[in-house]
Each structure stands twice: as C-alpha cells, then as structure tokens.
Amino acid sequence: xxxxxxxxxxxxxxxxxxxxxxxxxxxxxxxxxxxxxxxxxxxxxxxxxxxxxxxxxxxxxxxxxxxxxxxxxxxxxxxxxxxxxxxxxxxxxxxxxxxxxxxxxxxxxxxxxxxxxxxxxxxxxxxxxxxxxxxxxxxxxxxxxxxxxxxxxxxxxxxxxxxxxxxxxxxxxxxxxxxxxxxxxxxxxxxxxxxxxxxxxxxxxxxxxxxxxxxxxxxxxxxxxxxxxxxxxxxxxxxxxxxxxxxxxxxxxxxxxxxxxxxxxxxxxxxxxxxxxxxxxxxxxxxxxxxxxxxxxxxxxxxxxxxxxxxxxxxxxxxxxxxxxxxxxxxxxxxxxxxxxxxxxxxxxxxxxxxxxxxxxxxxxx
Numbered sequence: 163x164x165x166x167x168x169x170x171x172x173x174x175x176x177x178x179x180x181x182x183x184x185x186x187x188x189x190x191x192x193x194x195x196x197x198x199x200x201x202x203x204x205x206x207x208x209x210x211x212x213x214x215x216x217x218x219x220x221x222x223x224x225x226x227x228x229x230x231x232x233x234x235x236x237x238x239x240x241x242x243x244x245x246x247x248x249x250x251x252x253x254x255x256x257x258x259x260x261x262x263x264x265x266x267x268x269x270x271x272x273x274x275x276x277x278x279x280x281x282x283x284x285x286x287x288x289x290x291x292x293x294x295x296x297x298x299x300x301x302x303x304x305x306x307x308x309x310x311x312x313x314x315x316x317x318x319x320x321x322x323x324x325x326x327x328x329x330x331x332x333x334x335x336x337x338x339x340x341x342x343x344x345x346x347x348x349x350x351x352x353x354x355x356x357x358x359x360x361x362x363x364x365x366x367x368x369x370x371x372x373x374x375x376x377x378x379x380x381x382x383x384x385x386x387x388x389x390x391x392x393x394x395x396x397x398x399x400x401x402x403x404x405x406x407x408x409x410x411x412x413x414x415x416x417x418x419x420x421x422x423x424x425x426x427x428x429x430x431x432x433x434x435x436x437x438x439x440x441x442x443x444x445x446x447x448x449x450x451x452x453x454x455x456x457x458x459x460x461x462x463x464x465x466x467x468x469x470x471x472x473x474x475x476x477x478x479x480x481x482x483x484x485x486x487x488x489x490x491x492x493x494x495x496x497x498x499x500x501x502x503x504x505x506x507x508x509x510x511x512x513x514x515x516x517x518x519x520x521x522x523x524x525x526x527x528x
Contacts, residue, residue, distance in 0.1 A: 165204060165221050169247035169263065175217045175392075176241050178372050179208040180234040182215050182365060191231055196278040197252075197259065198229035204252075207278065208234065213362050214281040215369065217393040229275035232259045240268050281396045286380040286387060287354045290324050292346035294370035294377045294390060300331050300342050301363045303493040303518060308360050309335035319400040320363055321407065322381065323355035324348060329379075332407045338486045339410055340493075343517040346379075354381040357404050362386070362397035369395055410521060412511045415502035419448060420472035423499045426453075427491040429469045433457040434484035436465040443525050444487075447479040448503075457484075478503070480510070481525045487512075490520035 179195055187193050187210075196207040199221070206217045237259070244250050244263045251262040254272075261268045301320070309317035314336065321332040329346045332339065366388055370377070373390040380387045381399070388395045433444045436457040447454040453471045458464040480503070491499065494514035502511040512520045 165199065165252040167219065167221075167250050167252065169241070169244045169250050171219065172250050172252070173238075173241040173245040174372055175206055175219050177238055178368065179206045179215050179217050180238045181368065182208045182210055182213055183234040184210045191273050191277055192279070193234060194231040194273060194278075195234045195237065196229060196231050196275050197254065197272075198275055199254070200227045209279060209281060211279065211281070212359065213365060213395065213397040215365065215393065215395050217372070228254055230254050230257065230259050230272035231275050231278050232270055232272045237261070237270060240270075281385070281398070285382040285384070287382065288350055288352040289378040289380040289387075289389075290329075290346050290348040290352060291376050291378055292329055292344070294373065294375060296344055297329070297377060297379070297388075298367045298370040300329070300344055301367055303342050303495075303515075304331045304333040304340040305360060305363060306489040306493065307333040307335055307338050307340040307520070311335075315400060316357060316402040316404060319357040319359050321355065321404040322358050322386070324379070324381070325353055325355075326351070332404075334405070334407065334410070337483070337523050338490075339407060339521040340490070341407065341411075341519055341521075342515075355404075356381045356386055357400040357402065358386050359397060359400055362395065366395055369393070410509075411519075412502070412504055412509050412521065415504040415508070415511050417448075417475055417478070417503040418473070419453070419501040419503070421453065421469060421499050421501065423491055423494050423497055425469050426499060427488060429453075429455050429467045430484045430487050430491070433465050433467055434488070436463050437484065438462055442483050442485065443481050444484045445479055445481045447477070448473055448475075449477050450474055480507075482510075482522055483525060486522045490514055490522065494518075 198205045204219045204221055208215055247263045253260045259270050259272050308320055317335055323330040327345055327348050328343050330343045332341045373392040375391055378389040386397050433455040437459050441459045445456040453469045455467045490512050496515050500513040507524050509521050509523045
C-alpha cells in the first residue's frame with residue numbers, strides 16, 4: 163500500500179509521537195512507533211508504558227489495512243531531512259516500511275504491530291470539553307511548583323479536578339503551591355479528579371501545539387485521557403490521595419502589598435546573584451512606599467535593592483527563596499502583583515492573575 167503525505171505533515175505527526183519513546187527499554191518494540199492503516203487513516207502510536215499517544219493522519223483512497231512498528235529514532239531522522247519535501251510516499255509490506263521522496267528511498271525493517279502494547283482507557287466517568295490552548299496555558303502556570311523528589315511521589319504530579327463548570331489545577335512541593343481555575347463545558351455535571359504526572363502534562367502542551375481545537379478530558383480511577391480531533395493521550399494516574407490543598411491557602415492575611423511585576427522580578431533576580439545553592443535566601447523588608455531586597459552570603463557578597471510598592475502599615479521583614487518568588491512572578495498574566503501577608507512566619511499569598519495564585523512559605527533566618 164502506498165500512502166502519500168507532505169514532508170512537513172508526516173514529520174510533524176511522527177516527531178510528536180516519537181518524543182514519548184523511551185531512550186532505553188527492555189523490549190525493542192517499545193523503541194518504535196506503531197504505524198497502522200485502517201478506515202482511510204493512518205494512526206501513529208507510541209508509549210513508554212506510562213503514557214500512550216496516538217496521532218491520526220488522513221489518507222485518501224486507501225482500502226487496505228495493515229501496520230508495522232518502525233524504529234522511532236531512525237525513521238524520525240529520515241523524516242526530519244525530508245520535512246521540506248512536497249511529497250513523501252510511505253509503503254508497508256513484508257515486514258518492511260519503505261519511505262520514498264525526491265532523490266531516493268529508505269527500506270526499513272520493522273516489527274509486528276500486533277505485538278505493540280496498548281493502554282486501554284477504562285472506568286472513565288465521562289468527558290468534559292475545554293479548549294486545548296487554555297489547558298496548555300494552565301499547565302504552564304502551575305507546573306513549576308510540582309515536586310521533583312521521588313520520595314514525594316504524590317506531589318510529583320499535578321492535581322486536576324473537574325467540579326461543576328470549573329477545571330482546577332494545583333501543584334505543590336511542600337514549600338510552595340500554585341493554583342489556577344478556568345471554565346469548561348460540562349453539561350452532564352461530571353465531577354472527577356486525579357493526580358496527573360508532570361511528564362504527561364508537558365507532553366500535552368506539545369500535543370496541543372500540533373492538535374489545535376477542543377480537547378475532551380476524561381479521568382478514571384487509574385487513568386486520564388485527553389482526546390482531540392487528531393489524536394489522544396492516555397496516561398496512568400499517580401496513585402494516592404492528594405493533600406487537601408484548600409487548607410494550605412492562607413486565611414486572614416491582612417497586610418496587602420501592590421507592586422509592579424516587572425520591577426519586582428528584576429529586583430528578586432538581581433538579589434539572587436548574591437546567593438548560592440547552599441544559602442538561597444533573600445530578605446524582604448517592607449516599609450511604607452518601598453520594599454528593600456537584601457541578600458548576604460559568606461564568600462559570595464551582598465546586595466541591597468529598592469523597589470517601589472503600594473503599602474501602608476507597620477514595617478516588617480520576611481525571607482524567601484528567590485527562585486520560588488521569581489517562578490510565581492514569571493507566570494503572572496498581569497502587570498501588577500498583589501502580595502498578602504499574615505503575621506509571623508505565615509505563608510504569603512501571591513495573586514498572579516484571574517483565578518490564579520501562588521502560596522510560598524518563608525525561610526527561617528540562619
């Protein structure tokens with residue numbers, strides 16, 4: 163069977179699914195991409211046994227069915243070189259995949275596509291709909307707070323909840339937390355939630371860049387599914403119960419500070435130049451009308467910078483990890499940041515946009 167595609171179209175779809183293929187695997191078939199032809203379309207499928215992705219390309223006038231598993235890295239290299247070609251012809255027969263284009267061909271040995279593992283979606287309570295670009299933006303605004311420590315496996319994911327017509331995402335690592343809420347279409351009033359692995363969500367962002375439009379989201383007991391017009395992602399959920407994040411949102415923080423996002427981000431970055439990995443701390447000294455950022459580290463140096471703020475109240479000081487504050491400021495969608503402080507060593511609530519905030523715990527002075 164001969165299948166005709168533009169070089170750009172074929173490379174775009176293949177490189178997308180190939181990016182989930184593990185660099186090392188016990189079985190060689192897992193280092194491949196399944197190419198299956200059926201119902202006048204070609205499905206490209208790859209998995210690392212935790213995340214499975216399918217991408218669909220339409221083909222015309224193909225009555226035959228069949229498939230093959232091709233080595234992901236090798237085929238991706240070929241298609242990258244031919245991405246600018248007007249036409250790439252793909253044919254599958256006798257355990258081989260042949261790629262032809264202007265100037266030559268490649269005949270590549272493959273494996274039996276029927277042996278390729280699947281991750282079947284089960285026990286989904288239903289599906290809701292949301293624009294892919296919206297969910298991609300949400301991921302980008304919370305994922306910095308997810309833990310990178312394997313010892314905290316539950317916190318290594320992002321908590322995704324559908325409640326009414328709201329989609330909520332929360333990420334936390336024990337020292338900070340990020341939360342965002344957006345509207346979705348949920349006519350059946352489905353409620354569902356789960357802890358989604360960071361790897362799945364970062365891949366979803368790339369998937370959305372290739373597959374524009376509405377995504378259908380379904381969360382079961384063990385898996386989550388994101389399905390679009392051109393494909394789908396199925397991923398295993400992280401097992402466990404996510405902490406009750408609402409309890410970590412500070413209540414009654416009555417010291418309110420308004421500050422220009424760009425000026426504060428610049429000041430925090432510059433103050434961080436005088437810190438190191440062993441002592442990553444910047445002191446925030448709040449006074450009426452100004453914020454003094456102070457950093458002092460042995461064998462590094464010291465810095466003191468001023469930032470204009472809107473604040474009326476008694477002077478106070480508190481210390482933070484500058485990376486945590488900078489991460490929260492980077493994802494803000496507004497020019498003005500509102501920081502709400504309580505008394506003592508309570509966490510700061512940073513309002514970084516509409517239905518979006520970060521909570522950061524202070525550091526103890528050493």
